[in-house]
Amino acid sequence: MAYEVEYERLVARTYDSVYAVIRDSSGDSAFYRSMAEETGGPLLELGCGTGRILLDSAETGIECVGLDASNEMLEVLREKNPPENISLVHGRIEDFDLGAGRFP
Numbered sequence: 001m002a003y004e005v006e007y008e009r010l011v012a013r014t015y016d017s018v019y020a021v022i023r024d025s026s027g028d029s030a031f032y033r034s035m036a037e038e039t040g041g042p043l044l045e046l047g048c049g050t051g052r053i054l055l056d057s058a059e060t061g062i063e064c065v066g067l068d069a070s071n072e073m074l075e076v077l078r079e080k081n082p083p084e085n086i087s088l089v090h091g092r093i094e095d096f097d098l099g100a101g102r103f104p
Helices: 002-022 028-039 054-058 071-079
Strands: 043-046 064-068 086-090
Touching: 002 071, 028 043, 028 054, 043 054, 054 064, 054 086, 064 071, 071 086
Parallel strands: 043 064, 064 086
Antiparallel strands: none
């Protein structure tokens, strides 16, 4: 178990630098941001990780909810001091419940 936690922590701490090389040039973040602007929110990102896409979408001012199963990924995101229009939820995609929350 300790090995798994350390591995997850290492992945969380290096995620942004790895994805800067392999994904940033794809335009995926800009695509999702435009979708958020088009719908007007609120926005739900499943598997938000360290916030690579969620933070960009939140710059629009739209209310955003990020869900992730990894406490370590969410901790890295919290260290980035996300804006107040972001709410973070620790949970698994298979069984989360956001109550009455609805997302276009």
